[in-house]
Amino acid sequence: MSDGLKMVVLLKQVPDTSSKAGVNPDGTVDRARAKKMLNPFDKYALQKALEVKRAVGGEVIAVTMGPPPAISVLSDALEYGADTGYLLTDRRLAASDTLSTAFALHKAIIYIGSDVDMVFTGLQTTDGDTAQTGPQIAERLDMPQITYCDRLEMKDGKALVRRVVEGGHQDLEIPLPALITVANSATPLEPKRFAAVYKVRELSRDKGAYDEKIKTVNLDDIDVDPAKTGLAGSPTVVGKTWKMGDIGGTCVMFQGGAPEHEVEQLVERLTTDERGIEELIQ
Amino acid sequence: MSDFANVMVIADQLQNDLQPITFELLGAASELAEKLGVKVQAMVMGHDLGDIPQTLIHNGADEVFVVDEPELADYTTLPYRRAVITVLERFDRPPHIILCGATTIGRDLAPRIAAHLEVGLTADCTELDIGEYIHKGKADPNKVGAFENCLYAIRPSFGESLKARIIGPWKNPQMATARAGAMVPSKPDTSRTGAIIPVKATFTESDFRVKVIQTVRDISKAVDLISAKVIVTGGAGVGGPEGFEVVRDLASVFADSAVGASRKTVDAGWIPYAHQVGQTGKTVRPKVYIALGVSGAIQHRVGMSNSDTIIAVNKDESAPIFQFADYGVVGDLFEIAPLLKKQFQKTMAGATAQ
Numbered sequence: 208m209s210d211g212l213k214m215v216v217l218l219k220q221v222p223d224t225s226s227k228a229g230v231n232p233d234g235t236v237d238r239a240r241a242k243k244m245l246n247p248f249d250k251y252a253l254q255k256a257l258e259v260k261r262a263v264g265g266e267v268i269a270v271t272m273g274p275p276p277a278i279s280v281l282s283d284a285l286e287y288g289a290d291t292g293y294l295l296t297d298r299r300l301a302a303s304d305t306l307s308t309a310f311a312l313h314k315a316i317i318y319i320g321s322d323v324d325m326v327f328t329g330l331q332t333t334d335g336d337t338a339q340t341g342p343q344i345a346e347r348l349d350m351p352q353i354t355y356c357d358r359l360e361m362k363d364g365k366a367l368v369r370r371v372v373e374g375g376h377q378d379l380e381i382p383l384p385a386l387i388t389v390a391n392s393a394t395p396l397e398p399k400r401f402a403a404v405y406k407v408r409e410l411s412r413d414k415g416a417y418d419e420k421i422k423t424v425n426l427d428d429i430d431v432d433p434a435k436t437g438l439a440g441s442p443t444v445v446g447k448t449w450k451m452g453d454i455g456g457t458c459v460m461f462q463g464g465a466p467e468h469e470v471e472q473l474v475e476r477l478t479t480d481e482r483g484i485e486e487l488i489q
Numbered sequence: 490m491s492d493f494a495n496v497m498v499i500a501d502q503l504q505n506d507l508q509p510i511t512f513e514l515l516g517a518a519s520e521l522a523e524k525l526g527v528k529v530q531a532m533v534m535g536h537d538l539g540d541i542p543q544t545l546i547h548n549g550a551d552e553v554f555v556v557d558e559p560e561l562a563d564y565t566t567l568p569y570r571r572a573v574i575t576v577l578e579r580f581d582r583p584p585h586i587i588l589c590g591a592t593t594i595g596r597d598l599a600p601r602i603a604a605h606l607e608v609g610l611t612a613d614c615t616e617l618d619i620g621e622y623i624h625k626g627k628a629d630p631n632k633v634g635a636f637e638n639c640l641y642a643i644r645p646s647f648g649e650s651l652k653a654r655i656i657g658p659w660k661n662p663q664m665a666t667a668r669a670g671a672m673v674p675s676k677p678d679t680s681r682t683g684a685i686i687p688v689k690a691t692f693t694e695s696d697f698r699v700k701v702i703q704t705v706r707d708i709s710k711a712v713d714l715i716s717a718k719v720i721v722t723g724g725a726g727v728g729g730p731e732g733f734e735v736v737r738d739l740a741s742v743f744a745d746s747a748v749g750a751s752r753k754t755v756d757a758g759w760i761p762y763a764h765q766v767g768q769t770g771k772t773v774r775p776k777v778y779i780a781l782g783v784s785g786a787i788q789h790r791v792g793m794s795n796s797d798t799i800i801a802v803n804k805d806e807s808a809p810i811f812q813f814a815d816y817g818v819v820g821d822l823f824e825i826a827p828l829l830k831k832q833f834q835k836t837m838a839g840a841t842a843q
């Protein structure tokens with residue numbers, strides 16, 4: 208490949224809760240019926256990689272781990288401007304927790320090349336929702352990391368970054384290779400450009416060329432011991448789940464009468480129910 | 490002494506400012522340790538930590554491991570990682586449980602430690618408990634067995650209206666990060682005593698790959714949703730940025746109050762992100778939570794359902810929020826909120842007149 212940086216962006220396909228399909232009125236998801244989409248947080252990661260490529264040159268490689276249909280997030284990434292993609296798919300990956308997901312993905316990155324300069328991930332996913340996968344990959348790759356990054360600029364081969372912290376931010380300098388998790392206060396993903404979209408659509412008509420651009424690999428290809436991933440490699444399991452509805456009480460309703468009356472009733476109730484609300488009024 | 494390794498808390502401090510989550514972690518750790526019959530240990534990393542170790546003891550720690558080095562003055566991942574590993578390497582048996590805050594520090598550090606130790610880590614827990622677990626699954630014979638004294642790491646499984654109990658008794662430490670605002674903080678007791686144990690970290694050069702240029706914080710500007718006693722939240726029902734005036738106005742009746750917001754209003758740009766309550770915002774547990782024009786979607790609910798008293802105002806009587814609020818008023822918030830304010834003020838005037 209040319210000069211410039213070799214960048215990997217990790218993307219995950221998650222249920223699309225903005226679409227009406229499979230989403231109940233209270234915001235809960237029916238997984239079987241839900242549409243799928245690119246994890247919204249990962250769009251910030253893709254944007255950052257594309258920005259770095261524009262500034263200093265290089266290639267952007269989109270990587271996802273998931274069932275075969277997850278390949279669509281890679282096509283999507285190509286349409287946004289990524290150069291190539293890898294789909295890691297294998298039945299033995301089922302029931303992976305973050306430790307074993309990170310194990311498989313770090314092997315995928317090693318497979319892509321020992322010369323990867325930067326790995327970008329989203330801050331977290333909307334389904335797994337842990338923000339752990341990125342740092343756990345960095346640990347395996349022995350890379351320094353920046354989490355919650357919202358600004359990044361390359362200078363003399365190092366990255367100058369801003370990281371969000373409680374009530375402020377840190378400015379940091381990090382050498383490459385490095386792993387960056389991108390916060391959702393970073394630049395939003397720019398719209399697709401027609402030329403790129405056109406190229407990808409053209410490509411998808413030529414199976415050979417398409418398979419060359421987006422490679423599908425399994426655990427054997429990337430040299431993963433199956434004992435290290437999937438259920439076997441996961442130190443945690445879901446022990447039990449129960450409905451959120453089990454918590455909370457019954458709501459006392461004030462309705463039907465004149466608003467003044469209802470509010471008066473409510474406040475009277477509040478001041479006699481020994482919850483101590485009157486002590487909070489100034 | 491009991492047969493177990495202890496419960497360890499990794500204290501969360503930024504610029505020698507002990508973060509409130511630390512007290513919540515100590516509160517939770519004390520309960521867990523009592524159930525297990527073991528000690529609460531804490532570790533704190535930083536420089537010129539002053540009386541922070543003592544504060545940890547007053548708040549429930551029996552032993553505090555202190556790594557106080559100039560290299561740790563500012564938080565960066567790798568030196569802090571090394572300090573934690575140095576402390577853990579002192580023990581013949583690893584702690585039974587390690588708790589961290591689900592903060593920008595805890596979420597940065599904990600996954601690296603867990604990956605280094607190759608142990609489980611459950612993110613963003615809202616409840617922690619101890620219990621037994623029987624694993625029957627045939628898919629992985631190595632896991633089958635009956636286990637006692639497991640950490641129950643409980644977290645909302647978002648988008649599915651479920652709470653999930655995550656378990657990993659196969660290898661200690663069992664690790665979890667806890668969401669700020671979700672657990673009951675410890676109560677300081679200045680008569681508590683404990684051991685303070687200084688530890689020297691054994692850094693390597695590669696720990697210093699990242700350079701801190703500066704850390705900028707403005708605590709006065711931070712929206713203090715976590716500590717406010719009363720939160721008045723505006724949802725899409727407020728109709729626009731001006732609508733938040735009504736919300737602020739009602740909040741002003743209370744001595745220690747803050748303004749919250751649903752994600753819809755934040756995404757619309759009506760109010761800054763710092764006000765957002767919910768899955769992708771803050772978790773809060775004020776004494777009183779007043780929701781104005783909020784529908785009560787699951788992602789909002791997980792951030793506020795632990796409030797002591799929830800009052801909802803919504804013009805739609807079938808809004809989901811009425812399923813978990815304590816008190817509900819069906820009506821137009823623009824009419825109800827000012828009336829509420831007046832009525833609260835009247836109550837106050839009545840109380841002082843007596």
Ligand SMILES: Cc1cc2nc3c(=O)[nH]c(=O)nc-3n(C[C@H](O)[C@H](O)[C@H](O)COP(=O)(O)OP(=O)(O)OC[C@H]3O[C@@H](n4cnc5c(N)ncnc54)[C@H](O)[C@@H]3O)c2cc1C
Nearest residue numbers: 724725726751752767768769770782783784788789804822
């Ligand atoms: C991954 C993910 C993460 C999310 N994270 C969060 C989060 O952190 N926090 C969050 O809040 N949401 C979050 N959401 C969004 C959530 O699903 C809801 O879309 C959001 O909470 C709805 O906001 P709302 O209640 O203000 O708006 P709506 O659902 O539009 O509700 C507005 C309510 O106001 C009522 N109303 C309208 N006008 C008036 C009036 N004049 N007087 C009285 N009542 C009126 C209506 O009846 C309605 O019930 C998340 C979603 C996803 C998918």
Ligand SMILES: Nc1ncnc2c1ncn2[C@@H]1O[C@H](COP(=O)(O)O)[C@@H](O)[C@H]1O
Nearest residue numbers: 217272328329331332335337338339340
């Ligand atoms: N299956 C996956 N495939 C590719 N990337 C992933 C996968 N799971 C997690 N990631 C990356 O790790 C980030 C954090 O995910 P999580 O730990 O699930 O919150 C995501 O934003 C992605 O960038």
